[in-house]
Each structure stands twice: as C-alpha cells, then as structure tokens.
Amino acid sequence: DVKVTQSSRYLVKRTGEKVFLECVQDMDHENMFWYRQDPGLGLRLIYFSYDVKMKEKGDIPEGYSVSREKKERFSLILESASTNQTSMYLCASSPTRDSRAPNEQFFGPGTRLTVL
C-alpha cells in the first residue's frame, strides 16, 4: 500500500514564526504536492514538485516556499506565519507513469495548522 505521512496532525504556532511541514512518501513517486483545504473553497494547490530539487508554483504560492532535497520528502515552509494561513494542509504524491494507478494522487492525513 502507498503510504504518505505528514510530520504532525495538529500544530499551533504564533504569528511571525517560521513553520516547517514535512511530507514523506514510500512509493518512489516522482510527483509531490502541497494543498491547503478551507471550508467552502475545496483544495487549492500551493506548490508541486515533479522531481528532486524541482518545484513549480500552484495557484496560491504567496507566503509559502518548498524544498525537495530527496525524492521521498517534500517540505512546505511558511517563512513568517500569519493568521490567514490557519488551515488544513494536505500533502499528496503520484507516479508519473504507473499502469496500476494512472494519474491517481495519494494523500497524507493532513496537518491542521493554527496560527495565533
């Protein structure tokens, strides 16, 4: 079974703090994604990565950065957390070419971040 894990289920931080959210997948997937989920807005893509050290902006990258130094790990960084970044953050991974599960994204359990 594909496993995507996230470093924390719940996190509380203060305004201005630097926040790291980590995601690890164990299926050698090329693609990894970070989303934020807000009520009434669905899931919105923050950043994605299609290879080690490669990254592309999603729909809402402002206030965030990412790092992918190893294939299995994709980190989301909030350089200076703000209250409007309080949200659920979901990580996902997917293979580029896999006949068993073409184009399916596999999700982690999510991190509920509260910024006070």
Place this chain on the structure above:
Amino acid sequence: AQTVTQSQPEMSVQEAETVTLSCTYDTSESNYYLFWYKQPPSRQMILVIRQEAYKQQNATENRFSVNFQKAAKSFSLKISDSQLGDTAMYFCAFMKHAGATNKLIFGTGTLLAVQP
C-alpha cells in the same frame, strides 16, 4: 483555465438508499481525466472512481458509478445502497491529459451524511 463546480454543499441520504452528487466542469481540452475523491471524517482522502474523457462508457466501482456527459461537461457520482461508512466529504476533480505532473483541480466539495 479549468474550473470545477459542485453546487451541493451538503446532502443527506437514508441508509440503503441511492444518492447522486453533482459536478460540472469547464475546459477547452478534448482529453482529460475526472475523479471523485472521498474524505471521511478525520481520515485520509482516497480515490473513489476515475473516468477518462475519451472513454464513452461510464466508470463503475462496486456501489459507486458515474454519469459522464462530455458534451454537457457533467460528471455526477451515484452511490447505491448507501452505507454509514459512506459519510464523508466528496470532491470532484479534473486533470488535463497532457503532461506528466498530474495536477488536479478540485471542486469545493459536497458533505454527504448517511442517516441510519
């Protein structure tokens, strides 16, 4: 740009009955994928069913089936013999066929409650 619309924020169904969740999308692409994902309360998002746009036959996975109307850009999910475990948030999602990065565009979700 592609958009996905789910016009039913919440729905309720009695156990053992059938329910249909609506999804419409807008795209100028001719080939693409459509997905329904399920997010149970406090649990990970999982894929329910996928449809490839070039396939005319509607996808089916056990009690879950879709009604894919390409000309109308409609992609509804039917759940037959509803079970308590079907209670979840359901997201409709769109993916362009071209490219290897598997980016998904999500709708805002429908919260389904199955009543005993």
